[in-house]
Amino acid sequence: MNTVLITGCSSGFGLAAARHFLAQGWQVVATMRTPRADVLTPAERLRVLQLDVTDAASIRDCIAAAGRIDVLVNNAGIGLLGALEGIPMDRVREIFETNTFGTMALTQAVLPQMRERGSGVIVNVTSSVTLKDLPLLAVYTASKAAVNAFTEVLALELAPFGVQTRLVLPGRAPTTKFGENARSRMDGSIPGPYAELAGRVFADWAQSTEAVTQAQDVAQAVWRAATEADAPMRIAAGADAVALMP
Numbered sequence: 348m349n350t351v352l353i354t355g356c357s358s359g360f361g362l363a364a365a366r367h368f369l370a371q372g373w374q375v376v377a378t379m380r381t382p383r384a385d386v387l388t389p390a391e392r393l394r395v396l397q398l399d400v401t402d403a404a405s406i407r408d409c410i411a412a413a414g415r416i417d418v419l420v421n422n423a424g425i426g427l428l429g430a431l432e433g434i435p436m437d438r439v440r441e442i443f444e445t446n447t448f449g450t451m452a453l454t455q456a457v458l459p460q461m462r463e464r465g466s467g468v469i470v471n472v473t474s475s476v477t478l479k480d481l482p483l484l485a486v487y488t489a490s491k492a493a494v495n496a497f498t499e500v501l502a503l504e505l506a507p508f509g510v511q512t513r514l515v516l517p518g519r520a521p522t523t524k525f526g527e528n529a530r531s532r533m534d535g536s537i538p539g540p541y542a543e544l545a546g547r548v549f550a551d552w553a554q555s556t557e558a559v560t561q562a563q564d565v566a567q568a569v570w571r572a573a574t575e576a577d578a579p580m581r582i583a584a585g586a587d588a589v590a591l592m593p
Contacts, residue, residue: 348392350374351573352409352416352543354400354453355423357383360472363562364420364569369393371570374414378423391424398423403491410456418573419457421450421494422472427487429536430545439486446490447525451497465509470572471498472565475518481550491560498581510593514581518560518588531536560585 351368355361356377369390377387378398387393391422396412399405400423424446427438454469461467473491476484502512506558521532531534568584583589 348372348374349417350376350377350413350415351418351420351446352376352413352457353420353422354378354398354449357381357386359520360562360565361422362386362421362568363566364422365393367563367566367570368573376416378409380417380423383464398453400453401444403442403452405492406453406456408512410453416457416460417466418468419454420470420472420569420573421453422569423449424472424491427536428483429486430483430541431485431540433536433538433541434486435535442490443493444488445489446487447493448498454501458505461510462505462508467510468573469498469501469505469510469512470515471495471512472515472517474568475516475560475583475585475591478588478591478593482544495581502580511576512580513578515565516588517565517568517570518583518585518591518593519555520562520585521556521563523532537576558586558590560588562567 351373353361353375356365357379362459365375365387368375369392374392374476376394376396378396380396380397380399382393382395387395396409398409403509422525425442427434427442429497450471471494473494476488477495498512498514505512570581572578581592583592
């Protein structure tokens with residue numbers, strides 16, 4: 348029976364993906380910074396492990412406890428809204444530590460076992476904002492665009508060992524906690540000269556009637572990336588993301 352390890356399973360995309368893989372009969376290692384027993388129905392094929400992707404010891408302990416991992420889904424991420432001029436660099440580094448370096452570190456920790464077996468799939472969840480420039484998202488977009496490039500180059504390194512990498516690019520998902528969490532990091536990130544721009548941006552988002560992405564859209568895209576040998580490198584998740592794909 349195949350095993351998938353998914354990061355960021357306390358809510359949103361990660362939670363939906365964990366439920367989807369369980370429904371398909373897989374063994375699921377659902378990881379969270381603060382494990383919660385109430386978000387996933389207990390099952391024989393489910394393990395919930397603590398994992399902070401920014402902490403080397405946490406990564407080491409989680410991988411040791413997980414054992415064999417056939418598919419790694421790097422989903423954990425945090426958002427940030429704001430004009431670059433108003434964002435302290437320690438906040439910028441926080442975003443990259445989770446979204447970019449955390450993805451790299453966990454991938455690095457899982458690679459030896461996949462390489463030795465000659466099989467495995469790494470699925471990195473990024474964002475459709477890397478397909479369309481949007482104001483006030485420069486830092487977040489940069490952190491996800493870096494993962495796009497990382498994933499595509501890594502595919503070349505791992506091909507001789509039978510290990511594949513894939514990208515899932517979700518669209519806008521107002522039903523998840525991403526926007527709420529991103530706004531919680533906005534203190535002082537909109538300097539006065541940028542207030543008019545920010546007001547227009549927020550008004551446009553609030554009034555948008557475009558199709559949005561549901562968590563299940565992402566779960567299905569992750570499943571496709573993990574299980575279809577001929578899946579494309581980049582898979583859009585959600586109607587709005589699909590519309591942006593070249």
